Amino acid sequence: GLDETLMAVQRYANRSAVDVEALLRQYVAQGIAASCGENKRKREQENEDKKAQAKGGLKKTSHFLAGSALVYDFELCGLLGSPPRVTNWRKALDAYVQEGDARPKYCTQRILCEDDLVVCMYDPYPKSKIHLLVLPKLKLCLPGDFRKLTKEHVPALRQLQSATIRIKERLRQSLGECDLQEGFHSIPSMAYMHVHIISLDFSGVRNKRHYLSFTTPFFIPIDKMVREIESSGNCHHLRPDQKSKVLSGPLVCCHCHTELKSVPKLKEHLATHDSQTIPTCAIDAGSTRS
Numbered sequence: 275g276l277d278e279t280l281m282a283v284q285r286y287a288n289r290s291a292v293d294v295e296a297l298l299r300q301y302v303a304q305g306i307a308a309s310c311g312e313n314k315r316k317r318e319q320e321n322e323d324k325k326a327q328a329k330g331g332l333k334k335t336s337h338f339l340a341g342s343a344l345v346y347d348f349e350l351c352g353l354l355g356s357p358p359r360v361t362n363w364r365k366a367l368d369a370y371v372q373e374g375d376a377r378p379k380y381c382t383q384r385i386l387c388e389d390d391l392v393v394c395m396y397d398p399y400p401k402s403k404i405h406l407l408v409l410p411k412l413k414l415c416l417p418g419d420f421r422k423l424t425k426e427h428v429p430a431l432r433q434l435q436s437a438t439i440r441i442k443e444r445l446r447q448s449l450g451e452c453d454l455q456e457g458f459h460s461i462p463s464m465a466y467m468h469v470h471i472i473s474l475d476f477s478g479v480r481n482k483r484h485y486l487s488f489t490t491p492f493f494i495p496i497d498k499m500v501r502e503i504e505s506s507g508n509c510h511h512l513r514p515d516q517k518s519k520v521l522s523g524p525l526v527c528c529h530c531h532t533e534l535k536s537v538p539k540l541k542e543h544l545a546t547h548d549s550q551t552i553p554t555c556a557i558d559a560g561s562t563r564s
Contacts, residue, residue: 343447344387346404350396354384357398367466370395371411392437397470401484404445404454404473408438409466418467420458420499425507431500438469438496445471457495459487460511469496474528475548482537483521489528492520 357380360366370381370393386394386406391414397405410416414430417423423431438456446452453474462468472488479485487493494511502509512520525534529547534540 342444344441344444345448346386346406346445347396348403351400354396354398357381357384364463364465367407367409367464367468371409371466387441389437391433394441394471397472399478401478401488402473402475403477404449404452404471405478406441406471408434408441408456408469408471410434416467418462418465420460420509420511423503423509425503428500428504431503434469435496435500438471442471455488455493455495457493458499460492460494461514461517474544476528476544477541477548479537479541482525485525485537485540486521486523489526490520490523492517 357366360369369378370385372378372381381395384395384398386396388394391411393409393411395407395409397407410430410433414433416427416430416434442454442456445454454471455474456469456471458467458469470488470493476485476488492512494509499509525537525540526532527534527540527543527547529544532543534543
């Protein structure tokens with residue numbers, strides 16, 4: 275810096291003008307080299323980011339309040355695969371609502387869109403061709419535990435509901451009138467509050483519990499959740515002791531109520547109801563948590 279340069283000039287004050295000039299040139303050259311090195315590192319990082327984006331690794335987020343159609347990137351879902359493991363997987367969603375540099379790059383890659391209040395991301399373990407999670411940002415102050423919800427949370431829940439509906443509507447602008455449902459798991463596996471937006475093909479389910487968690491009272495539609503909190507101050511969700519019974523029930527088609535004997539038979543049957551032309555998401559690209 276300038277101070278070091280001046281001190282060096284003072285130390286060498288008894289030297290000739292030629293020596294002092296040479297010293298100054300040396301310091302200037304070092305500064306230029308350091309600046310060039312930093313610029314080079316920035317350029318290299320920019321090039322890496324461009325390469326990743328070309329491969330689908332980086333996805334620019336869009337602002338869904340603008341009203342244009344949202345395009346579900348099936349190819350990107352397959353390229354992303356599973357997210358990195360974290361120490362406490364129940365808190366894995368927390369990183370997605372961080373702002374700026376605090377949000378890890380692997381989270382940014384998985385986000386479809388966001389605004390000041392919510393983040394909408396591709397589910398890392400999709401159970402259907404369309405499977406998104408809508409997360410309220412920290413400023414909405416919504417607890418992950420439904421038992422802690424009160425009437426005071428209704429305005430924030432309304433905002434979360436409104437954002438979720440707008441996302442679903444904008445998806446339909448690009449997908450057509452495909453069947454989508456939005457809501458919560460009564461006993462969520464993740465600690466951070468999140469709303470599922472999921473299509474009813476369930477082509478990604480691996481076992482009975484996966485399917486029944488979306489097609490029984492274990493799944494709470496977001497409008498039902500908001501109404502109950504608004505009217506009574508709490509939501510009548512399942513108790514933990516009821517979970518096993520509900521998730522071990524019969525496999526019944528969510529479209530025509532036909533009972534099937536196994537998950538493969540169920541998926542084969544569900545495919546006959548999937549009349550909408552939805553590209554096949556790379557379900558097998560990532561593992562599925564049980």
